[in-house]
Amino acid sequence: MNVQWYPGHMTKAKRQMQEDIKLIDLIIELVDARVPLSSRNPDIDELGKNKSRLILLNKADLADERQNEAWKAYFQEKGFYVVKVDSRNGSGMKAIQNTIQEACREKTERDRRRGIKNRPIRAMVVGIPNVGKSTFINTFAGKACAKTGNKPGVTKGKQWIRLNKGVELLDTPGILWPKFEDQEVGIRLAFVGSIKDNILNMEELALKLIGYLQAQYPGVLAGRYHISEEGTSVEILEAIARARGCLKKGEELDYAKAALLLFDDFRAGKIGRITLEWRSDK
Ligand code: G4P
Numbered sequence: 343m344n345v346q347w348y349p350g351h352m353t354k355a356k357r358q359m360q361e362d363i364k365l366i367d368l369i370i371e372l373v374d375a376r377v378p379l380s381s382r383n384p385d386i387d388e389l390g391k392n393k394s395r396l397i398l399l400n401k402a403d404l405a406d407e408r409q410n411e412a413w414k415a416y417f418q419e420k421g422f423y424v425v426k427v428d429s430r431n432g433s434g435m436k437a438i439q440n441t442i443q444e445a446c447r448e449k450t451e452r453d454r455r456r457g458i459k460n461r462p463i464r465a466m467v468v469g470i471p472n473v474g475k476s477t478f479i480n481t482f483a484g485k486a487c488a489k490t491g492n493k494p495g496v497t498k499g500k501q502w503i504r505l506n507k508g509v510e511l512l513d514t515p516g517i518l519w520p521k522f523e524d525q526e527v528g529i530r531l532a533f534v535g536s537i538k539d540n541i542l543n544m545e546e547l548a549l550k551l552i553g554y555l556q557a558q559y560p561g562v563l564a565g566r567y568h569i570s571e572e573g574t575s576v577e578i579l580e581a582i583a584r585a586r587g588c589l590k591k592g593e594e595l596d597y598a599k600a601a602l603l604l605f606d607d608f609r610a611g612k613i614g615r616i617t618l619e620w621r622s623d624k
């Protein structure tokens with residue numbers, strides 16, 4: 343299977359990000375906790391050098407907790423601040439507030455030595471599409487926030503969201519592009535829904551996911567669909583189709599429907615908390 347990505351508008355997005363990064367003290371980079379490496383574009387390391395860096399393992403609720411811990415330690419070893427987050431239900435938000443202060447302590451100290459008081463920390467959120475940037479901004483900013491800066495249409499100034507405790511967030515996130523040099527990266531991003539399904543062969547993808555789950559998370563498919571996990575991926579997809587009554591006209595099994603059902607369940611966390619990239623693999 344050839345998963346492709348055409349980053350046509352990405353040069354422009356990158357230039358915009360370079361400009362925005364000049365205005366901020368801290369980069370908050372969201373990665374998908376289920377695919378912490380494949381959902382990063384390492385170019386951000388170059389773009390963001392000299393800035394404080396906070397990595398959020400977002401969608402941590404969908405990922406394997408042991409792997410969440412392992413990846414948290416991995417990024418910390420690389421010198422990033424790290425927080426595990428569920429942007430949908432808000433868990434991790436308090437830890438982020440504290441970590442932002444900690445990550446920017448040097449800047450705050452420097453300001454103080456220069457006699458500058460209460461200059462807010464400015465941050466921006468970056469990440470690949472679908473990683474949860476908008477959800478995070480909405481949850482983190484909450485209802486208590488106020489937009490600052492110029493009114494749209496009056497001047498072309500930046501919009502900042504003022505959070506409590508002296509933090510301002512750029513209201514538009516920076517979109518990073520996934521790196522596709524490795525086909526496996528593309529496939530993992532397809533598993534989590536970060537590539538549009540209509541350009542993919544979902545049945546083929548489902549067989550790959552089944553193979554991975556059989557090997558790394560034995561028992562989860564049996565638990566969800568009450569089927570036997572013995573056999574090939576095709577036999578298991580067939581068993582899922584049968585168990586869930588995915589039929590075409592004339593009683594023929596509908597594999598495409600079963601594949602979509604499997605992905606819906608997987609992406610909603612109904613099969614369990616699953617990490618597709620294990621730190622121990624690396
Ligand atoms: P983006 O701005 O980076 O492109 O991502 P966005 O916030 O639109 O989020 C993409 C999808 O991921 C949304 O689901 C969102 O609800 C979900 N999501 C974001 N953060 C988390 C998280 O921490 N945990 C879980 N479980 N899901 C998260 P959707 O199905 O596209 O939309 P919706 O039906 O949830 O609104």
